[in-house]
Amino acid sequence: MDTRQDELRRDLDAALQARKELGKEYEPELVDSFLRRLDARLDARLDARVERRVAEQLDDYAPARRHRPRRFGRSGSRLAMVSLVLGIPLTAIATDGGTNGFTGFMGLVVCWTGIVGVNVAAAYGDRRQERRPDPARGEWD
Structure with missing residues (x-):
């Protein structure tokens, strides 16, 4: 988790340095770019969590499903x-x-x-x- 925070900190520092070099007129674009990267990281983390939970639930459900008696649909x-x-x-x-x-x-x-x-x-x-x-x-x- 420290590596993720380090990457996020580096991205934020890079955005701040770019703002200093480019000036205030490019600030909205820099903030949007940083927020897009942050949003992509959050989406990736959320997707990984959802996949892990779904896999856990399927693993829990699979044995019960195998031993169920066959019934009419x-x-x-x-x-x-x-x-x-x-x-x-x-x-x-x-x-x-x-x-x-x-x-x-x-x-x-x-x-x-x-x-x-x-x-x-x-x-x-x-x-x-x-x-x-x-x-x-x-x-x-």
């Missing part, structure tokens, strides 16, 4: 709820009020097999999408 849970709600009237239609014995049972089996199939396909699709690497980020990013 938001779209998967919505699909499951919609399919269950639609399953009730489809069951009534498939069984036809219980008047057709075997054909009603087969309609029920076909109906619920389709509902389960759609939900399994949606869950499998979410899982495959989660494993896929991000195309925007490469090895060198």
Whole structure:
């Protein structure tokens, strides 16, 4: 930290010397130049701090994320709820009020097999999408 203060002190001394040599008419430009350099240093220090804190938080978050059980995403849970709600009237239609014995049972089996199939396909699709690497980020990013 002493080297940063020494650099800042040298920059300030250089700005003051330039003011003495150039005169008061160049004072606003000299002050602006010094403030720009000071602002750039503060930005660099702030960026380094933010990067360090983000890295620390990601390190803290990563182990908890790895051991989390897999759950349906938001779209998967919505699909499951919609399919269950639609399953009730489809069951009534498939069984036809219980008047057709075997054909009603087969309609029920076909109906619920389709509902389960759609939900399994949606869950499998979410899982495959989660494993896929991000195309925007490469090895060198």
